[in-house]
Amino acid sequence: MPSAEMQNPLLSEWTGALELPPFEAIRPEFFRPAFDRALADHRAEIDAIAANPAAASFENTIAALERGGRALERVASVFFVLAGADTSDEIETIERAVSPLLARHSNALYLNRALFSRIADLYAQRGALSLDAEQARVLERYHTRFIRSGAALDQPAQDRLAAINERLASLGTQFGQNVLSDEKSFAMVLEEGDLAGLPDFARAAARAAADERGHPGKYVVTLARSSIETFLQFSSRRDLREKAFQAWIARGENGGATDNRTLIAEMVALRAERARLLGFANFADYRLDDQMAKTPQAVRKLLDDVWGRALTKVAVERGGLQAMIAEEGGNFTLAPHDWRYYTEKLRKARYDLDEAEIKPYFQLEKMIEAAFDTAHRLFGLSFEPVDAALYHPDARAWNVTDAQGRHVALFIGDYFARPSKHSGAWMTALRDQERLTGDIRPIVLNVCNFSKPAPGEPALLSFDDAHTLFHEFGHGLHGMLSDVTYPLLAGTAVPSDFVELPSQLYEHWLEVPEILEKHALHARTGEPMPKALLDRLLATRTFNQGFATIEYTACALVDLDLHSLADASALDVADFEREDLERIAMPPEIVMRHRLPHFQHLFSGGGYAAGYYSYMWSEVLDADAFAAFEETGSAFDPATAKRLHDYVYSAGNRRDPADAYKAFRGRLPTADALLKKRGLVDAAPSPR
Numbered sequence: 010m011p012s013a014e015m016q017n018p019l020l021s022e023w024t025g026a027l028e029l030p031p032f033e034a035i036r037p038e039f040f041r042p043a044f045d046r047a048l049a050d051h052r053a054e055i056d057a058i059a060a061n062p063a064a065a066s067f068e069n070t071i072a073a074l075e076r077g078g079r080a081l082e083r084v085a086s087v088f089f090v091l092a093g094a095d096t097s098d099e100i101e102t103i104e105r106a107v108s109p110l111l112a113r114h115s116n117a118l119y120l121n122r123a124l125f126s127r128i129a130d131l132y133a134q135r136g137a138l139s140l141d142a143e144q145a146r147v148l149e150r151y152h153t154r155f156i157r158s159g160a161a162l163d164q165p166a167q168d169r170l171a172a173i174n175e176r177l178a179s180l181g182t183q184f185g186q187n188v189l190s191d192e193k194s195f196a197m198v199l200e201e202g203d204l205a206g207l208p209d210f211a212r213a214a215a216r217a218a219a220d221e222r223g224h225p226g227k228y229v230v231t232l233a234r235s236s237i238e239t240f241l242q243f244s245s246r247r248d249l250r251e252k253a254f255q256a257w258i259a260r261g262e263n264g265g266a267t268d269n270r271t272l273i274a275e276m277v278a279l280r281a282e283r284a285r286l287l288g289f290a291n292f293a294d295y296r297l298d299d300q301m302a303k304t305p306q307a308v309r310k311l312l313d314d315v316w317g318r319a320l321t322k323v324a325v326e327r328g329g330l331q332a333m334i335a336e337e338g339g340n341f342t343l344a345p346h347d348w349r350y351y352t353e354k355l356r357k358a359r360y361d362l363d364e365a366e367i368k369p370y371f372q373l374e375k376m377i378e379a380a381f382d383t384a385h386r387l388f389g390l391s392f393e394p395v396d397a398a399l400y401h402p403d404a405r406a407w408n409v410t411d412a413q414g415r416h417v418a419l420f421i422g423d424y425f426a427r428p429s430k431h432s433g434a435w436m437t438a439l440r441d442q443e444r445l446t447g448d449i450r451p452i453v454l455n456v457c458n459f460s461k462p463a464p465g466e467p468a469l470l471s472f473d474d475a476h477t478l479f480h481e482f483g484h485g486l487h488g489m490l491s492d493v494t495y496p497l498l499a500g501t502a503v504p505s506d507f508v509e510l511p512s513q514l515y516e517h518w519l520e521v522p523e524i525l526e527k528h529a530l531h532a533r534t535g536e537p538m539p540k541a542l543l544d545r546l547l548a549t550r551t552f553n554q555g556f557a558t559i560e561y562t563a564c565a566l567v568d569l570d571l572h573s574l575a576d577a578s579a580l581d582v583a584d585f586e587r588e589d590l591e592r593i594a595m596p597p598e599i600v601m602r603h604r605l606p607h608f609q610h611l612f613s614g615g616g617y618a619a620g621y622y623s624y625m626w627s628e629v630l631d632a633d634a635f636a637a638f639e640e641t642g643s644a645f646d647p648a649t650a651k652r653l654h655d656y657v658y659s660a661g662n663r664r665d666p667a668d669a670y671k672a673f674r675g676r677l678p679t680a681d682a683l684l685k686k687r688g689l690v691d692a693a694p695s696p697r
């Protein structure tokens with residue numbers, strides 16, 4: 010072995026303090042050779058399993074696959090933690106080079122015929138293998154993954170599938186770049202006199218955007234969501250709102266090189282073809298077959314019910330806004346570019362809420378304590394801060410133990426924004442839980458982008474930020490409490506319409522009075538939030554939900570209809586969108602949250618194609634699951650918490666999500682609690 014490789018700390022096991030990666034010894038130049046070596050090792054392991062002359066057994070095939078690739082997992086987990094939370098030019102360069110290598114590696118695994126024939130043999134005789142329930146589930150998961158990747162197809166079909174995947178990948182990249190290009194090329198340059206209605210923070214942002222774009226002394230509104238939505242909310246200049254809004258909804262539909270409509274038609278046709286090759290009638294059938302929802306019909310049933318009620322609710326909201334226009338002496342009909350502006354006015358008139366009044370009650374340190382306290386009361390967990398050498402001084406670690414004092418996990422919180430960190434918030438892991446190669450406990454991270462305070466000042470969160478902290482901590486618990494044998498099933502490795510249940514559910518405890526009274530204390534006075542303020546804060550959460558529901562659900566319905574086409578070869582995207590919106594009676598004052606020509610969830614990558622419904626599906630689950638606690642009269646009912654622990658938070662992907670949910674709740678979820686949460690419960694479905 011060459012000495013350079015011997016010294017590469019990324020290739021050794023983590024035997025140091027707290028079993029953490031040796032962060033202080035890691036340098037960017039170690040990653041590429043470590044990836045090359047780990048990929049080659051894993052490939053050799055896979056080839057050896059596939060070429061084993063012995064007949065396939067669970068042990069020599071499935072368990073062997075589960076034991077393999079550990080070096081690659083270690084290298085990749087450290088790398089992607091850094092690429093997300095503390096990146097650099099060097100890391101980004103390595104990322105561009107390594108991502109296609111990893112994709113190719115995965116294709117080579119799932120299209121390996123010799124390996125698949127061993128898995129198929131095992132699957133065919135699964136009833137005679139004396140497998141326990143978890144082993145049977147792992148075997149079924151491997152078999153399904155290989156089948157859904159095309160492992161069982163003949164060579165010409167596999168070749169066609171590979172060509173389709175490659176073409177879809179490049180169209181997806183082009184789609185995203187076109188949207189970005191349309192966003193970049195629009196800037197509405199304004200003078201001081203054009204700013205009527207804009208609050209100070211919006212003026213400052215528009216001023217900064219103007220400086221950045223070479224218009225010193227002026228103001229610029231861009232098509233970034235934070236810029237345009239703020240302008241639409243506050244600007245009293247109806248002419249300017251209309252101009253900006255029209256540009257916003259036309260992204261990807263402006264003709265010329267950045268027009269996405271023909272790309273969409275090709276992508277939808279390719280997806281339909283791929284689904285047919287794999288034996289499905291259309292892409293939505295293919296996509297949903299391996300989700301909790303299972304069928305487009307199940308999704309449609311939920312969306313149609315919510316949609317009908319939201320139409321009724323939104324008609325009431327529209328009436329309130331039109332009345333406000335009349336009161337002001339406006340002689341016009343409410344238009345899409347008016348909705349946010351009049352909604353903001355109504356919100357202020359009705360609730361009189363000021364962000365500056367709220368924030369001092371949500372100190373970061375207290376909200377971390379609140380999240381820990383909730384986990385203690387529900388699951389008996391304790392959190393002890395530990396000194397750990399991590400990748401950045403802002404990242405902190407806690408040792409997590411259970412009620413018997415046993416080690417459960419190491420939890421790392423990395424809360425503050427910095428230039429080296431990607432935007433957003435996420436949960437990830439340096440190591441997943443498993444018992445196959447020993448009692449391996451997880452190392453779980455939460456990464457957020459809260460504003461860092463000046464030295465000596467407390468870090469303060471908005472109410473939305475506090476929700477984000479609880480959300481990511483819910484994902485974190487799903488990883489930390491994981492209790493499975495096989496790594497494939499660990500923690501958050503569940504279908505995408507189930508994975509947001511533990512996170513969205515956890516947010517409910519932030520609004521539990523006992524938690525707020527104990528932890529939402531004013532940064533200066535230490536006093537809890539006055540009841541009246543808390544009531545106003547919570548009351549705004551059903552305000553304007555008709556609009557929000559319509560804006561979202563229209564997208565989910567159009568997504569489902571588009572990807573249910575069996576043959577999309579003659580698709581005209583503009584006609585399709587218009588006709589489908591007519592079919593569902595889309596209110597003319599509201600535009601889809603994402604129109605098709607810039608719907609990146611569906612076409613930039615495609616992770617949410619025929620899957621945009623997932624957000625609402627998970628919301629049905631989380632609202633229904635929290636109602637299980639409410640029905641007992643206690644948000645911390647021990648028996649309910651134990652079932653939640655056993656069947657959801659610790660269960661990983663040990664069983665089908667619908668079965669897991671039923672075991673927790675005693676029945677499948679209903680949409681009742683979601684309708685209540687969104688204020689739609691009294692809204693009768695509107696006939697259409």
Ligand SMILES: [Zn+2]
Nearest residue numbers: 480484509512
């Ligand atoms: Zn989430």
